[in-house]
Amino acid sequence: xxxxxxxxxxxxxxxxxxxxxxxxxxxxxxxxxxxxxxxxxxxxxxxxxxxxxxxxxxxxxxxx
Numbered sequence: 843x844x845x846x847x848x849x850x851x852x853x854x855x856x857x858x859x860x861x862x863x864x865x866x867x868x869x870x871x872x873x874x875x876x877x878x879x880x881x882x883x884x885x886x887x888x889x890x891x892x893x894x895x896x897x898x899x900x901x902x903x904x905x906x
Contacts, residue, residue, distance in 0.1 A: 857892030864888035 868880035 853893040853896050856896040857889035860888040860892035860895065861885050 864885060865880065868878070868884065871877060871879050
């Protein structure tokens with residue numbers, strides 16, 4: 843149970859980091875082009891990518 847909880851917490855941290863990067867990218871695009879690319883789906887995809895990236899990073903580090 844403890845391993846799952848720490849894994850979920852780490853996934854949440856990676857997801858929030860990816861959402862923060864996505865927010866900065868959306869802000870830059872809005873300033874440069876005037877288009878608003880940030881939406882709920884955009885940030886949801888970023889958070890999902892953060893969860894997936896955590897697992898990919900673990901696999902890469904274990905194989906190297």
